[in-house]
Amino acid sequence: MNSRSGRPSMLEAVTLGLVATGAVSIAIAALTGAIRAGFEIFGSPVPVALPVHDAEMGSLTDAAGVASASYTQSLVSFETLDAGIRWLLLGEQALPALATIIVCMSLWWLGLSLIRQRAFRKSMAPVLGTAAIALVVAGMIGPLLGAFARAEAVQQLPASDGEFYAFLYELDPSPIGWGIALALVVSAFEVGRRLQRETEGLV
Structure with a gap:
């Protein structure tokens, strides 16, 4: 058993x-946001941000000190939208929210373990490892689902002379980087747990 001596100060x-409570609060906020997004996506009309290209902002074209100005996306509200597209849009919102919830619950468990002076318990590595995988998967798959959804939504629009991208996948490497960093933390916890077990065996 892990030693319970040397408990943390007040x-x-x-x-x-406070860290554990904040993690739970963020998880609840992420879940609430995902539910709200679901109601919006499966309601009517459905607002979809479609990426555009070569759309100049005419009001600023000749403004003093402005070299160029253009729109990067247009918010289009669809009265009707295929169920498949709605599910893809929901997946784009739900995956990051799920990853946030998993990470926050992992932080809550870590904070509780530190309070109890049992940071190197056996369950810690799987918990943090799951959080790392969730971050990487959400960072890669979430934007991909959104890209497919927007591509399908563009197909439902009248001819737009190529104003909208037929398919645009924008990958944000930040969640993937955080997932890799968390995976390294998992390795550190495994090393710490092994050293603790060896130390207890010598006592």
Whole structure:
């Protein structure tokens, strides 16, 4: 068993408690946002941000000190939209929210474990590993689902003379980087757990 001696000070316990509480609050906010997005996506009309190209902002074209100005996306509200597109849009919103919830619950579990002086418990590596995988998957798959949804939505529009991108996949590497960093933390916890087990075996 892990030693329970040397419990954290009151300040450390309060700080860890606040971190754990904040993680739960963020998880609840992420879940609420995903539910709200679901109601909006499956309602009517459905607002969809479609990426555009070569759309100049005429009001600023000749403005002093402005070299160029253009729109990068247009918000189009669809009265009707295929169910498949709606599910893709929901997936784009739900995957990051799910990853956020998993990460926040992992932080809550880590904070609770630190308060109890059991940071290197056996369950910690799988919990943090799941969070790392969730970040990478959400960072890669979420935007891809959105790209497919917008491509299908563009097909439902009248001829737009190529104003909208037929398919545009924009990958944000930040969640993937955080997932890789968290995977390294998992490795550190595994090393710490192994050293703790070896130390306890020598006592």
